[in-house]
Amino acid sequence: VPFEIHRTVDEIRSRVVEWRNEGLSVSLVPTMGGLHAGHLALIKHAEMIADRVVVTLFVNPTQFNNREDLTTYPGNEVDDMKQLVTTGVAALYAPSPEVMYPKGFSTAVHVDASAGILCDRHRPGHFDGVTTVCAKLFNQIPAQTACFGEKDYQQLFVIRRMVEDLNLSILIEPVPTIREEDGLALSSRNARLSKEQREAAPILHQVMIDTVASIHDGLPISKALEQGASTIERTGCFELEYFELRRQRDLDLAHSLDEPCRLFVAASLGTVRLIDNVAV
Ligand code: PAF
8 A cells, every 4th residue: 555645734634633533543753854774663663553654754954053964964755755665654744844834933842951961062952943843743743652763862852851841642652773783873874974984983882882891890980981982082083072871861970870871972973973872
């Protein structure tokens, strides 16, 4: 069955309302296109928990704090559709920027939790763009669940916070990160890595694994973090933004393993910014 493509709020909303009225459950997979196996894992998860899956494709301009990143963001609607037909997705919602941000648009959702740390420190305004577009998508599409990858852990965190704070009636489903065989976390931006950069990129995950092992072996956390950061820097390939252990619950810095923590990294290879995190 070919999936449906909807471009306007009225179209997608009335279709999803129809499904809901028939008693079908609906799950949402928000994307910016450039679909890869990580997105397919989100879709698989959505298919497992719902009768109908809606994928959204919208390269959201308000979450790009860097113009070049926006104009070079990988993605091609035709390629994305070729991948989607191999899945059981029921509908693709691909609105234009004018549908999402009509003239006069002047509202934003700002989540204060985790402001000034991790990616927010390095991409000011990025998460306001993310939360605003997600709030819009959740309101446009009355799904019961929405699936987000753990790779963008801070994104998952701010979206959950927003849903709780604003009493949005949607359940956020986290989906584990998908990796290449060499450990590199899948990301649409990986397509922009040169051959040499692609070879260097898995170092990030390797260093994270080694750091987690050192911590579990009893090396003091601060020492293990220092060691990991300097290993990344000594390669001479990366511009390291952060390498930090934080509590899963509130993303505060962690100084012990008394509760679930995650190790977070962000580093640029040339102009390509990579992020990753693992549970500790
Ligand atoms: O993770 C992404 O692809 C984007 O940040 C999202 C959630 C689709 C919002 O534009």
